[in-house]
Amino acid sequence: MEKYIRPGKVWLDTDGKRIQAHGGSVLYREGTYYWYGENKDHTTGKDNIWSWGVRCYASKDLINWRDLGLIIQPNLKDDDSPLNPKSMMDRPHIIYNEQTQKYVCWLKIQNLSGSQSETVLVADSILGPYEIVRQGLRPLGMSAGDFDLAVAPDGKAYYYFERVHSETICADLTDDYTNLTGFYSTHFPQVGPPYVREGTTHFSRQGKQYLITSGTTGYLPNPSEIAIAGTWHGPFEILDNPHRNDTSQTSFHSQVSCVFKVAGKKDLYIACADRWVPEHMDYAYPKYRDAFRDMFTGKGSKNLTDNFISDLKVNTSVSDYVWLPLEFEKEGVYLDWLDEWSPADYE
Template identity: 45%
Template sequence: MFDAEGNRIHIHGGSIIAVDGQYYWYGEDKSKSTPATGRWHSGVRAYRSSDLTTWHDVGTIIPAEPDVPDSPLHPEAMMDRPHIVRHPRTGNFVCWMKVMHTDGKQRSWVYQAEHFQGPYNLVRPGFEPLGMSAGDFDLVVDPETGRGYYFFERVHSELICADLTDDLTDVTGTFSSHFPHPHPPFVREAPAYFRHDGRHYLITSGTSWYFPNRSEIAVADDYHGPWTVLGDPHPNDATGTSFHSQISSVFTLENGRHIALADRWLPDMPDDMIRRAWDATEAQFAGGTPDPEINEIVQAGAPDTSSARHVWLEIQFQDHRPVIEWQDAWSPESNK
């Protein structure tokens, strides 16, 4: 995908937010994240559009901090999946991000700004919500009550739904747990929330490093569940991996259509390697025999994420069930 000037778009772990009649697509800037540079990210970048089709680069909204070694925004810090919500009363923009720290813990960092494009100020330094190592996540603000919810993977264990404080910068202590699994690749990560006809939906993926893994949709009548797993939503994807991608968020248009934003981290990964990666991940955590080739790839560290691709997938409903089918082209006005 390219911006209005013909340059490749670099938005990963991305989301879209509507602000004052404009759409902003934002996420991790991976444009310089090659193994040679050692850069995990180059800050949080955004693009603006009035029609969801033509995107203008507005630059970095939360810059990297190369001169602050212990900052979560240092280019080598493993910062992932920034999510920004707007406080319904104050109008402030609250950004949560996860950081994988060198001590093996994953912590949440919270920033806040008066304007979407910043400047963002740190308001809550790295912490473990509810005392838990918090992985991939999504933020939700109820459009009617203004209450906030934080869906996150309790690393390699289960999915947590936690209530946010009134200012949306912390958790209250009220939470519920869902989809418990003994270990990857079955543990659900990358939660992406959306609402349809008054019901709550969550898309999650399995856990197997950067390899594509199985997507799953669940439905509930409340944020805290109980959640009913509906299974694989892809009738024409034999791998069940959202077409070799991982969904990071779902954006709902004014007309009620839902667009899942995803990353294809390993664009050239063949199907047989994907299946081997699932088996290898299960073997790793269940005490089985590791796959030498898969293990070698993982031990090499993060891949060339600057070459990752963007995938947009529309979520449609057939017989009241969410379905994701491949479309070669898409526009906000039509189903093609």
């Protein structure tokens, strides 16, 4: 049994295999933590396999994780299915609906309809089986990118997402959490990448709403931002880059995908991040910031993408994780680097 979380190191499950739960989240139910995400064990960069379903793990201590298998299986028979390994499915997020007693999962799909869309599934158990109830959903008629789902104490649910290469949207979900009501608010408008915010991650603390976002630079990491609001729809005030003392401006070479509060702890919130390209630890964001800007505006060469970060050429089967505790101080919220740490050391 392992005793510590070691950010950036290879994380193995209790069977000795790499954990494959990328771009996902952690859900706590009846004394057990469930960590789920994209199964990337087939995504070697040698073919067009983007992900191989959604895999889930269980733990009592947040350190040692038991593989529960695929809770959403890939569809190998239908090339047009959003669950086909080539459909570029990612960022699974699951919330529980107390009213319907259903687990509701939203998936981002990148390549089915020419723009990014959502697929929505429901199940009676977090482990499935999940049934698709909507696919090809373009929220509010928009191309929707990275997102997070959140449920308020009164049961109302919200969908925070990147309007691709434009701004961040907060939209109300319907009572069954499978669609949008049409009410929404807009935040963090930008002229384009790499400044547009993606990697949208929400959490609540002491009645305040927080969003952690990253810039738009593909698999190469960039500086995160954290913002705070007094209501679910904001307005949000940008505080700072939470990764202080990170001279490479790469968010410790990672991208946050979820934040959750540890049950039974006074004030322990963990930020879970993916280190998508551990082979590029020499990369520093400031060196490439202008190149990213020029690439997306058509002013520069595409070589940055073609030769360095082409999404379909990256071997994400060996991507690692960076889990760190959030530090709440009067002037901001921060993530400080720790080589190893344990939730048991917190009150």
